[in-house]
Amino acid sequence: MTKRLSWFTLLATACSTATPPSDATPDERAADVPFVDSRADGEVADRVELDATAGEDAALDAPAPDTMLDAATRPDAPINDADPTMPRCVPLGAPTGRVVRVTPAQADMLPSIVAAATTGTTIVLEDGTYRSTAVGESARRIQFNTAGVTMRSASNNASAVVIDAAYMTNEAITVHASNVVLAHFTVQRAIDHPIHVTPPAGSTGIRSVVLYGLRVVDGGEQFVKVNSNGANAWVDDGRVECSSFVMTDAGRTRVERNPGGCYTGGIDAHGARGWTVRDNRFDGIYCAGEGLAEHAIHFWVGSRETLVENNIIVDCARGIGFGLVQSGSARTYADNPYPGVSFVGHYDGIIRNNVIAASIRFFDTGVELAQARGARVYHNTVYAAPSSTGFFSPIDYRFANTVVDIRNNLVSRAVTRRDGAMGTVSNNGEMAAGALFVDPASADFHLRSTASSAIDRGVVVAESGRDIDGVAHNRGAPDLGADEYLP
């Protein structure tokens, strides 16, 4: 388990198909699901209605043992980063294997340096901007095809080490091997995905990819894409932690407009099992009236057992999604966890202690559960300021195969149920006013001492996790939302 600092309080202001390595423009749109919404006038309105064409059936792969990094054994110093939106987590420990140091002057060689790295190698990037002058996707793209290779900055300062695709590379970094670790650098301005994780052709699947302490900025499509190789091989047991995902105003102009007007999002994972998405921050992933962006964190197409916790999502179109569509193709599992259920968009999983907040017009939904079977949604705070005039729902559960448990959330509008979805929905604080929170405008959603409608109003649930300060919900009765109030 990664040891986490209470970075929330340290912020002065807070929130396909596989693409084979080639020169061909990677474009998984043909097999991906377009995020077309039904709006004609550019206003943020209701849900997307889609035909799912993505995904394939697949055999079950049992999750691998946890081989992740254990920062708890490491020095308890926060990441030194000038970017105030970077989560303040402890950096990775020092490399233990072979180390290859790289400077920005070697930017053109970085793809070949990565290609030559053997298992156990750590590629250490010195501070500076890495901008390739090479021509062609295959010469520019950084591809990880060997298991157990790490690439990270020397300084642990993501703001100081920038891999800039400069809108000349479709996919800046692709990962096609297990146990690859990317940490403590910025990757930005990819035409499509800044990072794309997918098994190679002929693989039975890859696992345990770690994205840690990254700044991912301005993806033209989803910032981190995780999907199959198109032949029943999937990506399991990954982690995205302590990272920042930012779309700038300049980046918003470069979003892929076809299909759907706003074909981007934060993390978009298809058929991914056993992932953890924790302690990240997402800012500004939306389009201004040109379509509905995908969620900041989206696991679907038969993803399973995802843990999404302690993330802060500010001014994004949609916060967290499990599932999306009513029917279609999706990963299936040999142990068939829900016999007789025809289509499952997401199996089980937990969404807890996240803060999702917005003041933009284009905020649509906080947590979206669509054909989500067995999901638990606890202790999330979802707040839309009055200026979020397009706001639809803080938590929406939808479609008949959805069975969810939604408790102890604190949200600024009523939870919505549609199309025959089922669930245990109780002990949620709905219609929560901004006055309950310390400073919503700065994304400080700690409870005020006067928040009597939230403090001690929850019910004890298993798997409630820890609040935004790392505190268990055990100070008296649990509080509603992502903060357990301490006097």
Ligand SMILES: [Ca+2]
């Ligand atoms: Ca594209």
Ligand SMILES: [Ca+2]
């Ligand atoms: Ca309490």
Ligand SMILES: [Ca+2]
């Ligand atoms: Ca607290």
